[in-house]
Amino acid sequence: MLGVLEQRLGRPVDMEFASDGREFYLLQCRPQSFARENVPAVIPHDLAEKSILFSASRYVSNGHVPDITHVVYVDPERYNELESVEDLHAVGRAVSRLNAVLPKRQFILMGPGRWGSRGDIKLGVNVTYSDINHTAMLTEIARKRGNYLPDLSFGTHFFQDLVEASIHYLPLYPDDPGVVFAERFFRGSENELSNLAPEFAHLDQVVR
Numbered sequence: 001m002l003g004v005l006e007q008r009l010g011r012p013v014d015m016e017f018a019s020d021g022r023e024f025y026l027l028q029c030r031p032q033s034f035a036r037e038n039v040p041a042v043i044p045h046d047l048a049e050k051s052i053l054f055s056a057s058r059y060v061s062n063g064h065v066p067d068i069t070h071v072v073y074v075d076p077e078r079y080n081e082l083e084s085v086e087d088l089h090a091v092g093r094a095v096s097r098l099n100a101v102l103p104k105r106q107f108i109l110m111g112p113g114r115w116g117s118r119g120d121i122k123l124g125v126n127v128t129y130s131d132i133n134h135t136a137m138l139t140e141i142a143r144k145r146g147n148y149l150p151d152l153s154f155g156t157h158f159f160q161d162l163v164e165a166s167i168h169y170l171p172l173y174p175d176d177p178g179v180v181f182a183e184r185f186f187r188g189s190e191n192e193l194s195n196l197a198p199e200f201a202h203l204d205q206v207v208r
Contacts, residue, residue, distance in 0.1 A: 005029055014159075030160055055180040056172055063168045065136050069106045072098050072135075073186045074125055076112035076143045078206040087203070088121050094193070094200035094207045096131035101196050110139040110172075110186075114152060123151075129158045137168040144175045 005013045009031050016027040041064040053071075074091060082088050095109065109115070109132055114124030124140070132138060140152040152171050162169055174181035191208045194201040 074111035092126040097197040104134040
């Protein structure tokens with residue numbers, strides 16, 4: 001089936017399928033994209049660790065994301081501490097507002113778990129594609145809670161939109177051995193939330 005689809009569409013495809021153990025169901029398929037800019041970037045080997053905000057060693061795709069002016073960081077621990085559904089939804093609205101006012105393709109979104117969660121929004125920030133469509137990179141953070149490691153969506157809630165818009169996706173596992181994650185930087189840097197979206201200033205410990 002993959003061979004037939006590749007032949008007909010002219011390129012390899014990603015395919016979603018289901019099976020009940022007897023029948024095989026093709027749910028959808030998408031052509032895989034490859035752009036010239038998605039080639040391995042040259043990474044300096046002499047960077048001091050204090051100059052690295054985060055590193056990743058799992059599921060990293062090629063790419064180079066230049067001209068970044070802002071990082072929108074939804075603190076995983078603070079997000080998990082929110083008790084009311086209203087506050088959880090407000091985080092999504094705050095992200096949407098920042099998406100509208102920050103320079104297009106010049107900011108990175110970083111947040112816990114699964115961006116775009118619908119049912120249990122404790123699993124990740126409740127947003128639609130139009131709430132995150134101006135970012136240059138969407139980053140999902142999997143932080144351990146005891147022995148539990150949250151599942152990530154790997155961008156699947158917006159997969160085709162991300163591909164078509166050339167928005168990069170990156171999963172981060174800060175608790176993996178050898179990984180750098182400058183949490184002190186993300187929590188300690190000056191927070192522009194009250195200036196950019198004053199109506200959400202009460203969330204300044206969660207959205208930075």
